Structures are given as C-alpha cells and as structure tokens.
Amino acid sequence: MVGLLLPAALGIFIGLALFFPYFRKLFFLKQEASNIPNGSMGWPFIGETIGFLMPHKSNSIGSFLDNHCSRYGRVFKSHLFGYPTIVSCDHELNTFILQNEGKLFQSSYPKPVLDILGKLSMMIVTGDLHKKLRNVAVGFISEFRLRPDLFCHLDKMSISVMKSFQQQRQVGFCKEAKKYTMSVMLKYVLDIEPEDPLAPQILEDFLTFMKGFVSIPLYFPGSPYAKAVKARARLTSTLGDIIKGKEESGAEIKKGDFLYEILRKGNINDEEKVSVAIDILLAGYETTAELLALVVYYIGKSPSVLDQLKEEHQALKRRKKDGEPLTLEDYKQMKFTSNVISESLRCGNLAKYFHRKALQDVEFKGL
Template sequence: MWSIGVLIAAVLVVITAQWLRKWMNPRCKNGVLPPGSMGLPLIGETLQLLIPSRSLDLHPFIKKRLSKYGPIFRTSLAGRPIVISADPKVNHFILSQEGKLVELWYLDTFSKLFNQEGDSRTSAVGNVHKYIRKTTLNHLGMEALKEKLLPELEKMACITLDHWSNQESVEVKRAFGAMVFDFTAKMLLGYESDNSLDNLSEKFNNIVEGLMSFPLNIPGTAFHECMKSKKKIMEFIKSKFNGKRAGPKTSKGDFLDQAIHDMTTETFLGEEFIVQLIFGLLFASFESNSSTLTFAMLKLSQHPSALEMLTAEHETILRNRKNVKLSPLAWDEYKSMTFTLQVINETLRLANVSPGLLRKALKDIQVNGYTIPAGWTILVAASAQQLNPNVFDGALEFNPWRWKDIDKNAVEQNFMPFGGGMRQCAGAEYSKALISTFLHVLVTKYRWSLVKTGDIRRNPLLTFGDGVHIKVSKKE
C-alpha cells in the first residue's frame, strides 16, 4: 500500500509540474508571444496590480514591465492571459479593428458589473452600438447642451456651491459624486434627488471601492459589497422603468422615456438591456467626472498661477456680458474658455482614472513581430502614453500651458481620455461642459482653501485615500 501511495504521489507531482510549466510558458501556434510572465496559476499577477502606488506616475505594475520587456508584454490577471501595449501605433491599430479583429472586453469584475450574465449586447457593434451612441448624444451631446443643458448645469453648480459654503468643510470626491449623479440621473431617467429616500450616489461609491478587488462574491469581501450596491441601484432603475411604462404617457423626454418608446421598433430593446445600459451610463459619468473635478481643484489649489489665469478668463466673460446677473452661461461663452480646456486636458492627462482600454482578440493578431492569440485580452495602456516623458515634457508636472502649442499629431496618437476608435465616449462634450461650467461658477463667485490634501493613489484606478477636503466661502 505504501508503494502504491508513493506511485500516486509521484504521478501527481509530474502532472502538476507539467501543468505549471505549460502555464508559465504558454505556446503560440502561429508565431511568437510577446515577452513577459504569467505569474501564479489561476490568479496570475493580479496581486501585484492591486498594490496601491502613492504616485501620479504610471502604476509600477505596468512601468516595471515596460522597462523590462519593452512596449508590448504579456501577463495574466485573475487567470486570464493578457497582452499589454503602450505602443501608440499598435494601440491605434487595435482600436481601429473593433468588430473585425477585436471586440470590447471587460475583466471579470467589470463584466459582472456591466453585463447581464450571457448578455454582451451593451458592448456590441453594429446597429446596437449605433443606437446607444445616437440616443446618448440626443440627451447629453452637443445639441442638447446648446439647447437646454448648459444653463441647467450652471444652476446645478450654483445650488451645489451655495450648499457647500454653509458647511465647515466638504469631502470633494463624494460631494462631486453626489452632484454629478443627481444631475445625470435626472437627464437619463427623471430622478429627483430631493424626493428620494435612497442615497444612490453613496452606493456608487461602494461600487468604486470594490471595483478593483478580486472578483470573489462571498459575504465579507469588497466585491460582495460592490455587487450588493449594484443590485440596489438596478432595482431602483427597474422601478423607474416599470413606473414609466405603466403610467400615463406624460413623457418628460429623458433617455428612459425614449428607450421605452423605441421598444416598439428596436427588437433588441428589453427591460434588462435598458436597465443595464442606464446603469453603465450612470457609472461612467459618476466616476470619471467626480475624479476629474476633484483632481482639478486639488491641482488648482497647488498652482496659484494657473488658478489666477483661470479666474481671469471667467471674469472676462462676465465683464463682456450686457446683463451679468440675469444672463445664463451661453454656448459661445463656453466655447471661448480656452485656458479652461487646457486645465481640463491637463487634468485628464494626469488623472488617468483607468489604466487603459480593454479589447479581446477575435483572431490571431500580428503586431511588431509578435502574435496575440485569438481569445486573449488586450489592454491598450492609454495611461502609459499620456505619461510618456518623450511626448509630454515634464510628464508628471501639472502644466496647462503645454496645451497651447502642443503638436496635434502627438495629441491624436497619445491622448485618449475618452477612449478611441469607434468607442469614443459619446459623453465627452457633456463631461467637458459640466467641468467647465462648475469651474466658471466656482472661480467667479467663490473662493476655497484646502483643509486636507488627501492621499492620491493608483490601485490601479485613481483614488484619493481619506479624501480631499476643502472649505468654500462666497466672494464679497
């Protein structure tokens, strides 16, 4: 019996050794894989990616491997093989091949948040993608901003800052998150925060905190709390859907109204699809805009010359108005905010809320002498391009003036805060208008001081530790 036990153990050791060798040294049938390491079985190199970095620089996980392997390397995250690219030409090619060689992809944590199980239509191409983009632009795009949203954004900023001025201090990220969520939810589904007992923006904060955790959905884990918060938000959106569909046809013309109306003509539109789509739009607006606004205020506080020039630009707008008190912010005034846009661009370049854009290879892809096998995930490392010192001189410095005379080709190839290819964010103009309008009200009517700077981290999403706290007061 002892000898049989030894034999079984030996066989298991051999099998395990062979499995480990195959895992750590994957082969490619049609070429050579990019250099790199696959890490441990099942979890890959996920733990290294989740280690926080207290620097604005590129996350060490990516930076160290770019230094060791070059601009394209392979790794494994949560057991999935991934190729990471910081090569601008390769990335431009990858993003241009959606629906041909690649498709939109999420890691497990994101996938469970933004897709119903077995339903990837929210990331589809073709008619579904065209519908999503067109409908989003109808409600949050340039024409909507021109016709009605810009003065409403200004009103929101006035109400928010007046409320902040009556508080001892404000934790900026959470306060911005609540403001952005309330406004965007009103545009998308007629949400009125004043009449709601649900603190939905706080539930989105819970989602962000669990987003980059290991996707283990058991009680006590960050991801479990993340999924609980998602469930509550989805239930709220479903209740709005059911209420609008069953109620009288007194449409307010929001996104949900249009989606319900279009269910009669678009066969892919169903309750689950619409609810999931609105959840994704709310999350995208909530996290990106609140992080960008927080980072902008922090950097403006630390760079008085930039704040002075920004203030001067907005005070000039007011001086040129015929009636300062009665006139709302006009579209031509918004488009005249050249230095404001430079501040926003520099904030977006440095903030890099996410490390990059994910795609999945549909076929074997040949790039730079390497093969990316079909089925592998590709991370287009936009953050690496935006912090490249060979493109942006003094890449870690906050320098809005760099955008005045910057090479346009360099910007097109290396600056993509709103995505790239056919997935360019439909809410890009909405985000810039929201931030610009808030800054307009802030610098012309209020002043602020930092109470607590916070602890900026990349893990790898940009976070602010225990928060950026400010004191806001009205100008005399």
Template sequence: MWSTFCLGVAGLVVMWISNWIRRWRNPKCDGVLPPGSMGFPLIGETLRLINPSYSLDLHPFIKKRLQRYGPIFRTSIVGRPAVISADPEFNNFLFQQEGRLVELYYLDTFSKIFALEGESRTNEFGAVHKYVRSIYLNHFGAERIKGKLLPQIEEVVNKTLREWSTQASVEIKHAASVLVLDYSAKQIISYDAEKSPVSLSEMYTKIGKGFLSFPLNIPGTAYNQCLKDQKKTIAMLRDMLKERRASPETNRGDLLDQISRDMNKEKFLSEDFIVHMIFGGFFATFESISTVLALALMLLAEHPAVLEEMIIEHETILKNREDPNSSLMWDEYKSMTFTLQVISETLRLASIAPGVVRKALKDIPVKGFTIPKGWAIMMVTSTLHLSPNTFNNPLKFNPWRWKDLDSHVISKNFMPFGGGVRQCAGAEYSRAFMATFFHVLLTKYKYSLIKVGNITRDPILGFGKGIHIKFSEKS
C-alpha cells in the first residue's frame, strides 16, 4: 500500500511538472504568438544570450534567431517572457507609443540595481520624464557645452593625457571610464576624485562586472556583490543629498544643487527617486563614452589613412586660430566634420547594448502576431546599424560612408542614443567629449597599441583583456 501511495504521488508530481513545462513553452495569448522558443523553465534562454561572442557583428543569439524566425520572435530572458524585434518599422512605431502602448522596462537584473524599491516612478511618463530630461539637458545639453563645458573638458583631457604619457601603457577602456566618470560626477555632485574617500570609478567598475550576470542573489555570486556595491553608492549619494538639504545656502552650481532645491516644488522628487536617478546617470556616462573611445582608438590605429585625415583636420583648426593657445570653441567643434563621421562610424559598429527594452501595456498586434500585455519587448537597434541594405559592407570601418548618407535615412537607421521621446539627453555631450579628446590627443600626442584583447559581446560590448596603449608627447 505504501509503495502504491508513493507511486501515485510521484505520478502526480510528474504530471504537474509536465503540465508546468507545457504551459511554460506555450504561454497564453489572445491571438498568435510570434515564432520562437521559451527555452528552459525559469532561466529561459538567458545563458545563450550572455554567452560571449568575439566579433563586432550581431550577437549569435540574436543573429541565428533572426535567420530562423524572422525579424520578430519570442523568447524568455531571466524567467521573463519577451519579444525581440529587429523590424525597423515596428520599432519606430513603438518609440512613438511611449506611455500609450509601452513603457520603460528593466529586466530583473537591471531593475534591482537601477530602479526604486517599492516604486515605479522610473516608468512614469509625462511630467517626470520631462523633468529628468530637462535637468540633464540643463547641465549637459548643447547650451551648457557651448557656454561652459567645452574648455573644461579640454583642460581635464590635457591633464589626463599628460599623466597617461608618463606611464608605460594604459588600459584605455578602464582609464577612459575613470576620466569620463570623474568629470561627469563633478558636474552632477561636485565630486573631487583626489579628495573623496570613495572612488566612484572603482565602485562602478565592480558594479559593471556584475549587473549583466544571472540574477542569483546569494553570497559569492557576481550579482550579489554587485548589489552590495550598488547599496554603498546609493548610501553615499543619499548622505550627500541630505547634506545639501541641510545647507541650502551653499551654492555649488551642480545638478544636485538644482534638484535639491526643486524638491520643494516637485512632489515626485523623493529622496529615493533622486539618488537612483543620479546613480543611473553615472552608469550611463561611465560605460558608453569610454567604450566608444576605446574602440575608436583601436580602429584608428588599424586604419592609418583615417587617422591621418583626422590629424589634418585638427591641425587645420590650430592653424586657423588667431591665438594658437586659446581654448577649443564651439564653432571649431562643429567644424570637425570628419571627426564626427569617425565618431558616428564607431558608434554604429559599437552598438554597445543590443537594444532597448519596453513593456507592453496592452496586447499589441503586429504583422499577424500578438504581443501579450505585460511582456517585455527588446527593440534591437543594432540590427539597423549593421544592415547591408543601409550600410554597404556593414562590418567595415569606413567613416567616409557618412558623406553620402541622406539625413532621413540616418534618422531612421542610426539610433546609438535610443529613439523617440527617450532619446538620451547626453547625446551631444558624448560627441563633444569624444571630439575634444581627439582634438587634444591628435594635436599634442601620438599613441601606439601595445596589447589588444579580444572584442567580446555578452551581449554588451567589451574588450576581453583590454586595449593597452602607449601615449607619448609629440616632439
């Protein structure tokens, strides 16, 4: 009797598990789901997505499924059902539907690190997003760059390159991360890297190593350590905000000053909202600009004709100045036609993240399929950047291609800073920072590659063991 009972229980368990797996593989949908696979229960196809590839090409996870299923397919990432779209028309449509059909969304790993606990304000659309975009543009937008930041960036790049030139070699991705983060943090919270007891660059380097790992929050995992470092950084930012609130008469002129004053006017500006907003802003600058700079320096060293044309452009700027020792001016930055083409070409090839993620607020019909309410939608903008229909020989580094591309074609097929109303407010700042870096480098220094690690995508762009560069002053 006991053995019969055990067999009966085991049979029920097997039936329950079989039914659970069947429902996992065939999610409910009031319509026809896009083709694809949900992968294994709970983990979905996450391991395949984070498995590194070693090319600037699309990550194999995405490329193989596009070839098999077409431009729109379903999957599951970290246990969440998702649709991945490489359809330009549909993606452009979704960018315009923010707050109506879709909202900003983070997968588990991102949400616990970047979003507010117990709140969903990072997803709110309208006044909140308008305010956040406005305050960042106020401190990093074109007018601020033109009036104040450009000479400051030139000064800090001059100082940094002098230091780098005294070293045997520099791992450029990490070194550029420190440069960009320290300067950006100075504008946001008046951070002084030389006096601060906390190294923001070290903290964000450790966070960056864990935020794309599988979200297994147990001691010893990369994700667990990432969360610990995130909490330390949040605590530091919270203490700084409280200090500003306690001394409103102190005026540093940074973003934290403005936002702490605005807390009296905007109800949504809670302490939690502010510190998480600043935390995310740091991470955005830390990763993006440094990665593109590192890739650009590697590609330029491998393409001497491109490097030579850039050098000529920057030396011409110096020759045309009345005072050769004057600071870089806005008009000079805007005259860097070829340099900006090099930056665009590097951004196109880098496609640092594979895409942007939104969440369906209601069932969304698309080309005979239905994306169910609540599902994540990853819009893979990198497929646009590597499409042979727009960019001939798309994996080739060719800055000259931008001379012949129509502005309308570019607007629809080039989205390195996102699209729609959530286009990155720091787009001009990123370009200006990189252009200024190249201006100082190419007029005062020379460099050579010492050691280059493998390019990796997991799926974020990285450089394996790094790109090691020797900098030296021009004689």
C-alpha cells in the first residue's frame, strides 16, 4: 500500500521563506536603516553559508536557524550563497510573502543555484514563461493522477520492493524510496522501465544534482557543486535525447503521457521540454521519497498509528474482490492514511528554504 502515498505528494513544495534584501547596499551602509533586522553577516563572500547548510534532522529547523532565531528573532539578516539576505522563520511573514507573489516579491535565486537548476526551471522563471511551463506540468499531473493503470502499477511495484527487503538484514529506506519514486516517475514521464540501463544512470545524476544544490557554491574539480553542474548538463542531454527519440519514433502517445501534454500545448521548444521534464521528475522524485521516509520514521515511533493504518488497509482489502486493482476512489476512502501523510508533512521538513526577491521596499511589523 506504500505506493498509494505518491499522488498526494506530487507538487509539494513547503519550507521556510528565504528572500533577498530590498537593496544590497543597505547592508553596507555605515549607519544601517533602523528597520533592517538584526543578524550577522559572517565571513566575506561565504558569509554564514556553511552553518546554514549543515545537515540536521528533518523534524527540526537545525541548530543554525534555532540559534539565530533565539539570538536575533525569527526574522534576521545574514549573508548566504554570496549575497546579503533576509531570513524569515516567521509563519505570518512567510504567508504574507507567498500571498504577494508577483506583486511585492518574486522568485529569485543566486547565480550558483541558477547554474544548477537551469535558466528555464519553473522555480526561477516568472511571468508568461512561468505560466506556459506550469500549464504543461499541471496538465500532465492532472491527467497522470487519473490514469486507470496508475494505482494498480504502484501497488504491484510497492509489493515487489517490499519483498526485496526480506532478503536484506538492513534497509536504508530513504535510499530505497528514492529508487522507487524515480522508477515510478521515469515510467510515467518518459516511459522508461526500471530495468532500462538509463534508469540507474538518471537516478545517480539526480542524486549528484541534489547534493550540489545544498552545498557551498564553489566551482573547482571534484567539489559537490561542480559535480552537480555537470550532472545537470548530463540530465539535459539524456532527457533531450529520450524526448526527441520518442517524438520521432511514431509510437502511439496516450492521453496522460508527458509527450501528450507537450504536443497538446504545441508552443513549447526543445529546451523548454527538457526543463519541464526535469522539474516534474525532481518534484515527483525528491520530495515524495523524503515524504515516504518521514512517514515510515514517524510510524516507527507510533505503534498505535501503525495498527490503525493496518486496520484501514485490511478493511479496504476485504471490500475488494481478489485481484481487483486499486483505484483513485479506494485511495479517497483512506481517510486515516491521508491524515498520517498530512501530519508527517506538518512535523517534518522537506524543503528547508526557498528564495524570494523583494521588488520594492517592504515594511512588515515595523521592519
């Protein structure tokens, strides 16, 4: 039943708001404006990036944010990824930022992050281009969830993965979850089966890509950042070849396929196709795998929750005929399972931060 968690996690993007300052020069004035939050700029260039990126448990905000919030408050200034930055751990301010997307704030990432994500990533582009690329992604995801074979395929794949665990004395579940979710995404985005030689190659490049995304942005041979930039280039080439090959093959393209959405829109070029494909794979693979790991982690600490999940799943199984595949309606009936997913998202932390740039001077609660 683990496979049933996937659709609920697609498109999930949560975390703490981290956005660029009103103007860089404000941080270097001898006498700062009174409404700039307190904080520390750290070392030149690197600033406090090393501390900010230190690994920590997913069910916490980490020692860096915890210490800075205790010292400066839940909104403070810092110097991250080579730029002066305002960091917000304040729920009300973060909500205000999201509600004013495109009016007072817009997505904006430091150049090192741009080099990894790519200039056409939906996390970066704005305006009409963002709307066009997002329409392709949303169209695919909407149709993807309604595919009649989806839940049956997820169920069979989940059972197969769980059976493989029986032969192992110890299982690194998060790693296995990433293999599982990548296999699912490759199957439904690019029609690549798990046994295809390209599958582990693409997974490895995504793992390298994500390690570099949360690393010090220093480009030198062998650094995680340099490896990530190269992995992004390989992914672009690999996915570009796959998409082009499938378009030229003349094979039947089914409704709900990624290529179906591309052709249906009609106004998307080759570079944009690859970028959207990478964004969809990333959204469906990384966050979903981490959500699965969080759910298992929390269930492991709550035997009563596990018992109630089993009861709900067994009740559903009893209502179905032998061999009858799972459906979207079955999933909708699993209220407690849905609550477990939502509570895991509330308690865990899938995305530590996201970047926003203030389009003008902004005052909030006197700051």
